[in-house]
Amino acid sequence: MTKVAFLGLGVMGFPMAGYLAKNGHEVTVCNRTRAKAEAWVAKHGGKTADTPKAAVQGASIVFSCVGDDPDLRAITVGANGAFEGMAAGSIFVDHTTASANLARELYTTAAKKGIHFIDAPVSGGQAGAENGTLTVMCGGEAGPFEIAKPVIAHFAKAVTLLGPAGAGQLTKMVNQICIAGLLQGLAEGINFGLKAGLDMKQVLDVIGKGAAQSWQMDNRGKTMGDDQFDFGFAVDWMRKDLRICLEEAKKNGAALPVTEIINGYYGEVQKMGGGRWDTSSLIRRLGKN
Numbered sequence: 001m002t003k004v005a006f007l008g009l010g011v012m013g014f015p016m017a018g019y020l021a022k023n024g025h026e027v028t029v030c031n032r033t034r035a036k037a038e039a040w041v042a043k044h045g046g047k048t049a050d051t052p053k054a055a056v057q058g059a060s061i062v063f064s065c066v067g068d069d070p071d072l073r074a075i076t077v078g079a080n081g082a083f084e085g086m087a088a089g090s091i092f093v094d095h096t097t098a099s100a101n102l103a104r105e106l107y108t109t110a111a112k113k114g115i116h117f118i119d120a121p122v123s124g125g126q127a128g129a130e131n132g133t134l135t136v137m138c139g140g141e142a143g144p145f146e147i148a149k150p151v152i153a154h155f156a157k158a159v160t161l162l163g164p165a166g167a168g169q170l171t172k173m174v175n176q177i178c179i180a181g182l183l184q185g186l187a188e189g190i191n192f193g194l195k196a197g198l199d200m201k202q203v204l205d206v207i208g209k210g211a212a213q214s215w216q217m218d219n220r221g222k223t224m225g226d227d228q229f230d231f232g233f234a235v236d237w238m239r240k241d242l243r244i245c246l247e248e249a250k251k252n253g254a255a256l257p258v259t260e261i262i263n264g265y266y267g268e269v270q271k272m273g274g275g276r277w278d279t280s281s282l283i284r285r286l287g288k289n
């Protein structure tokens with residue numbers, strides 16, 4: 001049993017932290033909106049703290065899953081941030097999808113205090129967090145990674161170290177680049193099939209057994225056909241992720257022509273009021289054409 005802290009109890013963090021408690025760890029939670037932390041303790045036990053600094057007292061591993069770079073900066077190096085309260089030798093595991101630059105910067109800042117920082121963004125969505133089956137992509141040093149890995153595994157089906165600080169975030173960028181273009185292809189295929197008068201449930205059952213199969217087709221194809229988007233991974237978050245990808249590509253020189261176009265399409269979905277819709281809502285743009 002390890003004393004741990006979890007910072008950020010949103011759609012993802014709430015169930016992830018729950019798996020730590022269910023597996024016998026002593027968990028202290030902290031969330032910007034306190035009511036979520038209180039709801040978490042009512043469900044799972046453990047303790048709440050008002051600030052990240054207070055939450056991490058005595059913790060050997062600190063987890064976080066907040067929104068974007070500014071949130072991550074605030075909870076680590078901001079006033080009453082986690083790094084002020086963590087002991088030398090303890091490990092910070094960040095599950096936020098953030099920039100690789102910030103991961104590298106926090107790794108260096110943490111190292112000066114003797115704290116180990118691991119960037120560990122996740123894939124698998126809300127269902128993956130709730131079922132404890134996330135895929136976790138890590139960047140950092142092997143020693144602390146091996147200590148954290150079995151604890152992360154309580155809410156993950158795969159936990160992999162891909163390289164030094166920032167490598168986890170870079171891997172997540174590859175993941176998002178692969179998904180963006182694929183979702184537009186799926187949207188165009190389903191829209192085409194509907195316009196052609198096909199029974200798309202039957203079509204997806206058939207082509208989902210062939211070379212067009214994908215996680216998105218299996219998990220989003222039918223709901224796209226039914227025009228349902230009030231769940232899943234929000235367009236606002238995807239735009240944040242694609243912004244991070246496009247910024248990184250400017251630095252490493254990679255061409256991302258399709259990703260750039262899809263980023264613009266998601267901007268249009270936001271203007272349609274779809275910031276909180278699932279990313280499969282790209283198909284709604286096609287109805288306008």
Ligand SMILES: NC(=O)c1ccc[n+]([C@@H]2O[C@H](COP(=O)([O-])OP(=O)(O)OC[C@H]3O[C@@H](n4cnc5c(N)ncnc54)[C@H](OP(=O)(O)O)[C@@H]3O)[C@@H](O)[C@H]2O)c1
Nearest residue numbers: 008009010011012031032033066067071096097125126233
């Ligand atoms: N949702 C998905 O399917 C999914 C999948 C893969 C990756 N991700 C990534 O995982 C991260 C979290 O996503 P999510 O869907 O869980 O977002 P979310 O529901 O908005 O949760 C973010 C949580 O962080 C808290 N927070 C933000 N700043 C904070 C601060 N300064 N101090 C303490 N708590 C703070 C928020 O508090 P409040 O309650 O005050 O807002 C909120 O509870 C994002 O980077 C996202 O891109 C999400």
